[in-house]
Amino acid sequence: MLTWVRAPWSVVVPAKRLDVAKTRLRPLTAERHDAGAAHRELVLALLADTVDAAIACSVVEAVVVVTDDPDATDVVRALGATTVADEPDRGLNPALEHGARTVPGPAVAALSSDLPALRPDELAAALDAAAGTARAFVADAQGTGTTLLTAVGTDLRPRFGPGSAEAHRTGGAVALAGSWPGLVRDVDTEADLRAALGLGAGPRTTAVVQRLTR
Numbered sequence: 001m002l003t004w005v006r007a008p009w010s011v012v013v014p015a016k017r018l019d020v021a022k023t024r025l026r027p028l029t030a031e032r033h034d035a036g037a038a039h040r041e042l043v044l045a046l047l048a049d050t051v052d053a054a055i056a057c058s059v060v061e062a063v064v065v066v067t068d069d070p071d072a073t074d075v076v077r078a079l080g081a082t083t084v085a086d087e088p089d090r091g092l093n094p095a096l097e098h099g100a101r102t103v104p105g106p107a108v109a110a111l112s113s114d115l116p117a118l119r120p121d122e123l124a125a126a127l128d129a130a131a132g133t134a135r136a137f138v139a140d141a142q143g144t145g146t147t148l149l150t151a152v153g154t155d156l157r158p159r160f161g162p163g164s165a166e167a168h169r170t171g172g173a174v175a176l177a178g179s180w181p182g183l184v185r186d187v188d189t190e191a192d193l194r195a196a197l198g199l200g201a202g203p204r205t206t207a208v209v210q211r212l213t214r
């Protein structure tokens with residue numbers, strides 16, 4: 001009898017230091033006496049819920065977080081991810097390339113770290129859709145950014161940043177579309193956060209927002 005084995009993916013998640021990440025979310029905490037700590041807590045919650053969903057995904061074998069942040073390191077390791085140093089210190093795409101080099105092939109995915117409404121089954125559906133393609137990507141809800149970039153048997157060649165969906169398409173990656181609302185809902189602004197909460201964010205993001213709005 002033939003058994004269909006789903007590809008075991010390695011997922012690379014970038015996370016720069018919490019205090020300098022997600023500056024567009026700063027207005028949410030700016031008025032508080034503990035603004036710095038509250039901002040770090042929120043950014044960490046987004047990361048933790050994202051990593052938790054990726055770890056729970058049935059086709060994901062390993063989650064590697066590229067970070068130098070000590071709190072992020074402790075939290076994602078407790079969830080079951082591993083971490084690698086944020087090298088070569090030349091920004092997001094070199095950090096992702098570095099992370100991708102540390103994982104076993106052939107199926108590697110770069111996943112945004114700000115997807116608190118991500119569900120394991122929608123990530124599995126997207127990765128299954130990507131399994132037959134050398135390079136593929138999922139655009140964010142706006143259609144301009146990227147939340148997932150995949151490579152099977154080839155280099156990831158990440159081009160994250162403004163207009164990354166077009167950059168990935170131009171670079172030969174296939175655009176994937178499907179019903180995966182949490183996967184496309186990255187959180188850059190307060191409005192994005194509200195949208196993610198509306199979809200049903202993970203427990204850490206939900207709890208932090210409840211605390212911040214009390």
Ligand SMILES: Nc1nc2c(ncn2[C@@H]2O[C@H](COP(=O)(O)OP(=O)(O)OP(=O)(O)O)[C@@H](O)[C@H]2O)c(=O)[nH]1
Nearest residue numbers: 014015016021022023024066067086091092095113
């Ligand atoms: N490891 C690592 N992660 C990075 C680096 N630059 C950006 N990231 C992460 O990549 C994701 C998207 O990065 P950006 O679009 O620059 O977002 P951001 O800088 O955190 O947010 P804004 O300040 O609001 O633009 C975030 O989760 C960042 O933590 C980097 O140099 N190294």
Ligand SMILES: C=C(OP(=O)(O)O)C(=O)O
Nearest residue numbers: 145146160161162164188
């Ligand atoms: C870096 C990106 O994401 P964002 O700036 O939305 O976090 C991107 O979409 O390529």
